[in-house]
Amino acid sequence: MKCTSKSAGCGGCDTLDIEYKVQLEQKHEQLKKLIGKFGTVEPVIAADEPLHYRCKIINTYAVNKRGEIAAGLYAKNTHKVINTSSCLLEDKLAQKAAQAVLYATQKCRYEPFNEDKGFGLVRHFLIRRALYTNQLMVVVVTAQDILPGSKKFVAFMREKCPEITTVVQNVNAMRTSAVLGEKYKTLFGRGFIEDTLCDCRFVISPSSFYQVNPAQAQKLYETAIELAALKEGETALDAYCGTGTIGIAAAKKSGASVAGVELNKDAVKDAIKNAKLNDAKNVRFYSSDAGKFMKKLAEDHENVDCVFLDPPRDGSSEEFLSALCALKPARIIYISCAPDSLARDLEYLLSRDKSYKIKKIVPVDMFPQTRHIETICLLSRTK
Template identity: 50%
Template sequence: MDKKQCVYAKKCGGCDYQGIDYKEQLAKKQAYMKKLLKPVCHVEPIIGMKDPFHYRHKVHAAFDCTKRGQIVAGVYKKNSHEVVDVESCMIEDEECDRIIRDIKDMLRSFKIKTYDEDTGYGLLRHVLIRKGYATGQIMVVLVLSSPILPSKNNFVKAIRKKHPDISTIVLNVNQKKTSMVLGDRNITLYGKGFIEDKLCGCTFRISPNSFYQVNPRQTELLYEKAVHEAHLTGNECVIDAYCGTGTIGIIASKNAKEVIGIELNRDAIRDAVTNAKRNNVKNISFYNEDAGKFMVEMAEKKESADVVIMDPPRTGSTEEFLSSVVKLSPKRVVYVSCGPESLLSDLKYLVRHGYKVKRCTPYDCFPYTAHIENCVLLERTN
């Protein structure tokens, strides 16, 4: 049974499937994927959640002040930069929501002004909270327009008094006029400046700027499926392309001979190296390079890989990258996708160039929204 209708549904616009029974949501997503991928493959039944509420373990609130002087914190109204004041959200972790509410209530007594996008005045822009699903560790990131937080020690003490479970508090400096939430500079105010979480038996470090899936319960099932579809026996060389902080590659390393993780983001690679050491994984190496170029060079040197696991952004992969997969010619490609339309386009390319789609399994990692993750297995036909 679904809970009652969200009170912010008409204002917020964050949940496309608000007011629709969860079983019906899954049926809609299943039908969409079947119709979309009909030209290339069969689609397995979608893997949904037993409890589709409060699954988001990364919660972001934009802060603003109304013309009447009321401080608001929440999400941007669809297609605008007007902040909808959200007290509690049906899909966000409840403890994270409580911390944001309390920070909002503390601002006046600490004389902290919210940032005004139009004038560039004010201090607090956003609050980002990440919570480890398995560990319960909590990171609070205060995104400010300046590196100076007045009465910072007292502010930190006040938040921790209300929420003693907070593991670390970080001040992130974003001085640019940009829609990007986080800036590049992080100053640790309390704790280690990062938290850890466990996924598929491995421990991962999460820094303020790290990419880490927002729904760990479903991510664990998705990643287990990806490694299962790779059919690893312990003798394979595996490439983890778009590897981020190394999550899938480190999980796969238990069953592979060698894993090569490739990622353009330097900060992510730094975290990936730390994560490998933290899990005592010796058979994985990371490269801060363009994955497509790296694989072309491997093919030119007559080097090979048995499996390529790829987890590109929502916009999908590039033709350069896909052609490099074809040149390297692994036996299997496991494609983890968060963008169904770009997935179809990429699968069509690989099918035209000697691969067959064996199976696609959708995962509902974002209940109440239209987003769908998929795990697809492709095998070389020749």
């Protein structure tokens, strides 16, 4: 399979030239080597659509060799922007929106921001597609508050892509590599979109974390909730809960009481909105460090039947895992995006508390055409 961006230096997909079936076999073997000693690694849950699955696009503005306004991704290990408009991983409707944004930018003659010189107007744009509701959000990142002719800009954009649901301006005036700043202004629509996942509805704001592959995220969460086997009357904790997706879905499906804990205050605000949107009265969200939160629960002798944890790529800290062992939940659902840190954390958990046994290891291919793999582990406590 040929990708026109790869020869230009794009590092987005490193296994595109390998048959998808073989990719899955390689990922399975990788997991067996790293965590096979803990238990049987089940077959990888494959993607129905291994191409055009990414429902989020982030492009950087630039000026090409012909002096034209362009946009794309940075080439690997550089700050050179390359054209990725024919990317084989990006969702096709999101790509249509991206081309519409570039067209509108060219029509309005907005000057791309020059990182070295520190001047210019437009820095980046972000596209998010809600797969199951077909809603589209465009976020345009500018270096200053004023976006001249913003109404024309939106009109040009929707001329090429009428499916666009909302357009938001984000202001990032800092000399930084971070894409988004802290100030937002809605130019068109509601300023957010909504999607459905696991029979629940979720708000996606410009800065919200939401899985880039919603189709596989649905399989991931459904599998995790099934393994948790929660029942009405039980209590669960959703650590690293983000905007509350898995906690709300688990609460709605099982009737169990769920507490979600997240350090990011903006994510907690979104989680509370999502709980209200789904009339999930058996869910509560807290802005706190999850490790400290669990430690306090353990000190207060609170009973928790199940803990969901979905940490960042670096995995969990020893402080967090110690608090988890002190809490002694009957079941732990560990969702990992990095096999190395998963292996390390499982080693720590099992050596710290020998009453836990690994019952299931289920890999989910969230990112076809790459070497990344997501893994769900069920740990059960034997009394």
